[in-house]
Amino acid sequence: MPEYAQALRKIFGTALDASVDGVVITDNKLPDNPIIYCNQAFCDITGYSMDEIIGHNCRFLQANDRNQEVRRTIADAIKEGKACQVDIRNYKKDGSLFFNELSISPVYDEDGNITHFIGIQNDITRRKEAEHSLKLERENLEKRVNERTKELQEHEAFLKGIVETIRESLIVLNPDLKIALVNKHFEKFFKINANELIDQKLTDVLEGSWNIPELVNLLENVLPEHNPFEDFEVVHDFPYIGTRRLILNASQITVGGAYQNWILLAMEDITERYVIEKKKDDFIAIASHEMKTPITVVKGNLQLLERMLEKGDMEGYKPRLRQSMDSMENLNRLISNLLDTSILTSGSTNKTSEVIKVIDIIDTPLAQVGEVYKSHDFVLYGDTDLEILGNKDQLSQVITNLLINAAKYSKDSKQVVMHVGRVGNFAKISVTDTGIGIAKENHKRVFDRFYRVSGNDNNYFGAGIGLYISQQIVADHGGTIWVESEIGEGSVFSITLPLSK
Amino acid sequence: MKKKILIFEDDLATAELAGIVAEQLGFEVAYRIRTDSVLSDVAAESPHIILMDNWIPGDGGFDSIQLLKNTPTTADIPIIFYSANTDFAGLAQTSMADAYITKPFDITDLEGIIKRLIPDSNM
Structure with a gap:
């Protein structure tokens, strides 16, 4: 080699x-x-x-x-x-x-x-092990991702279920106040499809209804400092649904990196509640006013009587006594009416309905009012045996109210005429007086004073609340009440009540 | 010559009561049950003092008082504002009335107010 x-x-x-x-x-x-x-x-x-x-x-x-x-x-x-x-x-x-x-x-x-x-x-054991564990890790990761995805999907479905079940309108805004999401209730309430809203600015949608400077200021400037805010009241005339009173709660939420400073806006419609509360307040204001009126008269007359007694000069004491007693009677009647109202608002009329003859709701009021207004001449004619379905006490109250009004406002001509007749499937009862009459513009107003009166409202119509109550009772029975009248020529108050068969 | 009071009151029994109180103080009394034409009513009656209810048909007590107090020929006539309204004190204080009293009232209180506003009333 x-x-x-x-x-x-x-x-x-x-x-x-x-x-x-x-x-x-x-x-x-x-x-x-x-x-x-x-x-x-x-x-x-x-x-x-x-x-x-x-x-x-x-x-x-x-x-x-x-x-x-x-x-x-x-x-x-x-x-x-x-x-x-x-x-x-x-x-x-x-x-x-x-x-x-x-x-x-x-x-x-x-x-x-x-x-x-x-x-x-x-x-290459180490490399193989690394590959192997990487593979295992991958499989594991995939499994975990799948599991988490399922969990998230379930969770999302769960949350969505909650969001959609809530009977309040919900809206989610991104930081630019663009709409990211609305719930079904929102769509239903505002009568608008979510497609028309998503990615639009809150202030642009619904014909700019939400372009309320205070609200925008609140969302953009106040919310970041005072999160969340509650009970922001909005009264606004919205397209499709008219004027609504809403209470807004908002919270700013940040979830992870993707959802920085998003806004959750929940709105509750309190329009109906507000109206009901307003009516209740009005009712209380009127009820207490009405009760204080006869009390004023009784108290003043008793003080006058006391003075007479102290002076030993009782001349003219009878009218003072008479007026005190009349006022007590007014007060008593008023309280009956108020109780009827509370029965009405609790909606118990239907449960107490029975088949009754028209005469059953007329004879007692006629006797009672006739006793108070002795100098008046009450005339009743027509088919008083017609059978109707209703609450005897409440309908008697209506007749009492009509008879008292007729007697009260017909001081000079003392005849009150009551007629009962059949019109279609209804019994019609009319009370006619020949008194002072009611101006045409007040024909409807005499029944609806509850809606207009408040503490500062001077449109008060001093006819007592009997007609309002009567209207409520009659309407509750499926009937109607109205007046035909001319100033100086008396009035005809009529009611219809459905016949029992 | 008797002084005159003009009572705006739609409840006839209350009007009568107030009228008796005023008569006993030596006033001549005139009544109105509406407030649609307070200026001409006051012009017609030339009262020395006015007693005004709040919830009364027409313009109502509050606006009627504003009208009378903003009209030079009636601005100097003292007005007593009275009502059975629950929150009446608050309303009365924002009115232009010279005095107010809440129903139900003591007749001596009403007398006191009238005498304070018309010092030479006959009592």
Whole structure:
């Protein structure tokens, strides 16, 4: 061997020994392809000493792990005399697993026969483990993502369920006051489809109804400092639904990075409640005013009587007594009416309805009013046996109110005429007086004073609350009440009540 | 010559009571049951003092008082504002009335107010 070749061989040998990759060389010309060389790195990787390796076929590294797919790849490559590269599970001397990145290359002689195979081995256990755990992590992550997605979807469905169930309008705004979401109730209440709202500025939608400077100021400037705010009252004429009184609650919410300073706006429609409360306040104001009026008269007259008694001068005491007693009677009647109102508002009329004859609701009031207004002439005619369905006490109260009004406002002409007749499926009862009459513009007003009167309202009409109550009772029975009258020519108050059959 | 009081009151029994109280103080009494034309009513009666109800048909007590007090020919006539309204004191204080009294009242209180506003009334 020339010196040069010998030197080169030594260099190669040193290079092989210095390599961190394991290197084995097998002799293909010997049976079972035994290992004839391995380097130090191979010994380090496998844990075997060089002496334990030489002479063996490489398969000893697979221990009992014989069913690996890659063996076929190796076998095929060897058979066909080709190079191949595989990742194969190998076992060290101590039995521990390592992943071996194995490259096998055949060595040919001049005649094309394979003389040797060279195997380069690389312990890629760490990489494999990393890949494996990465794979596991990926699978795990995917599983967790799926689980979380499901949870989120369920949670979202749950929250959506809550949002859609609430009987309040809800609106979600992004920081630019653009609408991100409205609930079903909002769509229903404002009679508008969500599609027409989403991504629009709150102040632009619904014909600019929401362009209320105080509200915008509140959302843009006040809310960030005072979060949340509650009970902001808005009275506004909205398209489609008219004037509404709303109470707004708002809170600014920040969820994660995506939802910075979003605004949740909840609105409650208190229009009806406000009207009811206003009516209740009016009722209380009127009721107490009406009660104080006869009390004023009684108190004043009693004080006058006391003075007379002290002076021993009882001249003219009778009218004072009479007036006190009349006022007490007014007060009593007023209280009956007020009680009727409270019965009406609790809506118990239907439960107390019975089949009654018209005469049943007329005879007692007629007798009672006749007793008070002795100088008046009450005339009753017509078909008083007609049967109606209703509450006897309440309808009697209506008749009493009509008779008293007729008597009270007909001081000079003392006849009050009452007629009962059938009109279609109704009984019609009319009370006619020939008194002072009512101006045309007041024909409706005499029945509806409850709606107009408040503490500062001077449109008060001093006819007592009997007609209002009467109207409520009659309406509650499915009937109507009205007046026909001319100033100075008396009035005809009529009611209709449905017949019982 | 008797002084005259003009009573605006739609409740006839109350009007009668107030009238008796005023008569006993030596006043001649005139009545109105509406407030549609207070200026001409006051012009017709030329009262020395006016007793005005609040809830009364027409313009109502409050606006009628504003009208009378803002009209030079009637501005100097003392007006007593009275009512059975629950929150009347607050309303009366914002009115231009010279005095107010809440129903039901003591007749001596009403007498006291009339005498204070018309010191030379006959009593």
